[in-house]
Amino acid sequence: MNNFRSAIQDCDLSDLGYIGRWYTWEKGHFSASNIRERLDRGLASPSWWSLFPDFTLRHLSHTISDHCPLLVDTMGNVGPSSDHTLQGFRFDANWLLEPDFEKIVEQSWNATSDDVPSKLSRLAVAVKKWCRSLKGRRNRQRSLLQSRLEELSMADPGDEVLAELLDVKLALNLEDDKDELFWEQRARVNWLKCGDRNTQFFHSWASFRRKKNRISxxxxxxxxxxxxxxxxxxxxxxxxxxxxxxxxxxxxxxxxxxxxxxxxxxxxxxxxxxxxxxxxxxxxx
Known part of the structure; x- marks a missing residue:
């Protein structure tokens, strides 16, 4: 640990702080064995602080691992909009995890006795209509689960609370599996390019000190x-x-x-x- 502290000091790294729950690691599903600690932290150099003066680091809800994810938002409120309109029909593999998807396909396919191209066109319309309502239901479901998870995480770790906490985490894990399938389909076109065109940044120490001394x-x-x-x-x-x-x-x-x-x-x-x-x-x- 002395060598680790020396490395942090030599690199001039500072703790980024956090927003959200105070702990990042949790072990034990019963009150007698439940342990919570802040083991995960974000560290950055003065040049990074100067480059991203409006950053935030948030402790997210954790469901799969014992450690919660740490989300560093470097863009603040000036990030790109995520509202994209997709033209045409595109199949999402995560639909297969929805319990009513097979029923929608079966009803649409057996509704007429047309040829296969006509059936496929009719099926695409039905699935797109179903998908529009699905997004709203998913967002509401995830929002409710996240809110409940935050409430249970801040509550006293009793046996009933930890049991419900486990059920909520399992439900959120299923939602994460759906998102994972969604992004796996798009992995081929979402590789990050190595390096950065902006290789030199000239930022003064005043920006770093202003961010470090800011009281939130x-x-x-x-x-x-x-x-x-x-x-x-x-x-x-x-x-x-x-x-x-x-x-x-x-x-x-x-x-x-x-x-x-x-x-x-x-x-x-x-x-x-x-x-x-x-x-x-x-x-x-």
């Missing part, structure tokens, strides 16, 4: 958090006014009585007497 939230005396600028300014002003305001001490002798003497009375008399010229001369020489 403050804790009140009652333990609650505040993230609005005006409210944080009021909390900081009140805190420092109380901190630097002199308070009258009722009886300072009570403090002195708690201090244990470390020198004798004779030593105290010797230390407090007038300094002689000979003592000054010996000290200087």
């Amino acid at each position: 939230k403050l804790k009140r005396d009652d333990g609650s958090w505040e993230s609005h600028d005006e409210a944080m300014a009021s909390i900081a002003s009140t805190h420092f006014q109380q901190l630097f305001t002199a308070q009258q001490v009722d009886n300072p002798n009570e403090i002195l009585r708690s201090i244990r003497p470390s020198i004798t009375r004779d030593d105290n008399v010797m230390l407090r007497r007038q300094v002689t010229k000979d003592e000054i001369f010996c000290a200087v020489k």
